[in-house]
Amino acid sequence: MKRLSRCAALVLFVFVVLLSSSPPWSAAAAEPPVSVDSMVFARSVESREPVGAGKEFEAFVTEVVCWTKLSAKIVPATVKHVWYNSGRKLLEVPLTLNYSSGRYWSVKNVSTGDWTVEVVGANGEVFGSGSFKVK
Secondary structure, three states: OHHHHHHHHHHHHHHHHHHHOOOOOOHHHHOOOEEEEEEEEEOEEEOOEEEOOOOEEOOOOOEEEEEEEEEEOOOOEEEEEEEEEOOEEEEEEEEEEOOOEEEEEEEEEOOOEEEEEEEEEOOOOEEEEEEEEEO
16 A cells, blocks of 8 residues: 555655646747847838838839847747848848847838848748838
8 A cells, every 4th residue: 555655645745746847848938039129111210219110112212121039938049031032032131139028120222113021030940021112
């Protein structure tokens, strides 16, 4: 009987330990190290905020700003704004995230067409993207 009690106690202990540790497939483990809280396309940035935001710009607009609010679990972290026009990669702008949350932007001279900007991590993972059009 004593042996059965010890065995039951051991099984209970192992069960409790397994339940208290988070498995590698848990939601916490799947969270990306960087998140894109907001992405805005604008004509400029003033006082660290986008000005003239839009999803479509007239052809006379010669440059567009991609403004992002990013959060990082571990800092410093490195990401890039990768600019595409009609699927063709045109520019990569490296950004260093020195704070757990911050505003970061890059500027690109643009021409007519469909544009996409991706926020890409150091290992090539895409954390977010957005699109706009110049007509």
